[in-house]
Amino acid sequence: MPEALGFRLVFGNLGEHMKNYVEKHDKLLRHLQMTIETATPDYARVTMPLTENHKNGMGCAHGGAIFSLADVAFGAAANAGKDMGVVSLSTTIEFLRPGTCGPLAAESYVVRKGQRIQSFTVKVFDGTGELIAQCMASGYQTDILLPD
Template sequence: MDSLEEVRARYDADTFPRSLGIELLELAPGYARVAMTLTENMVNFHGIGHGGAIFTLADTALGLASNSRGDPAVALTVTINYLSPAPVGTRLVATAEEEHLTRHTGVYRLTVTTSNGQNIALAQGTVYRQAKKRCPEQYS
């Protein structure tokens, strides 16, 4: 199984983003695009998309893109700027694009837009990449 197939299989088994309705649209080395529709339980008390829901969408794209080359990667830091509100029913698309890659780190540009291209959030994520594959129990 190649690394992209492995990442797809791991995503299919990841219940948290799937519980939010996050769909994997595209996956390539150093790149991922995911989408979800904001539902009533994803808004804050202002009635607009909750920052945590939007962040989770961007973070999911980051996780997929940063793991797409076969070595395990985990986020070290993610900084997000919320640009525009998104009401219930809005289809959001998050894209993660690799900007810089070393043996142990990667930097990714993350964008969250509406399905028609309006900017909702911009973010940057830095990940730590492990040189060899590890079993999940080794992380504890």
């Protein structure tokens, strides 16, 4: 099914429930052509091509596309292997330089995991490996089972 829609999902230890949930419900991930390459409870890597649809009026990666990529990487690591959802609590991002070549890649690393609050650092790189943005993201562990 995903291949027919023009995108590809590759899951590490996300768990079958999360994989099915993302494939069924995350329309933005599909629209932006993101690929979850790796997702574990401590680390995730997500890539996205840099097409004309991902660029701003100046021809660089759009800040909203970069932020979305970082958010998906955070969410992939925060929710890896879980049946209960983690939702964003707070995210701050710094745009360090323009993203001018793709694909873009976001890597999310766990900083701290408490009972309910989780903190991650996310770094976004352009196609040459240059750091173009970094963010801190925190999430809240809910008691809500992700629906089918």
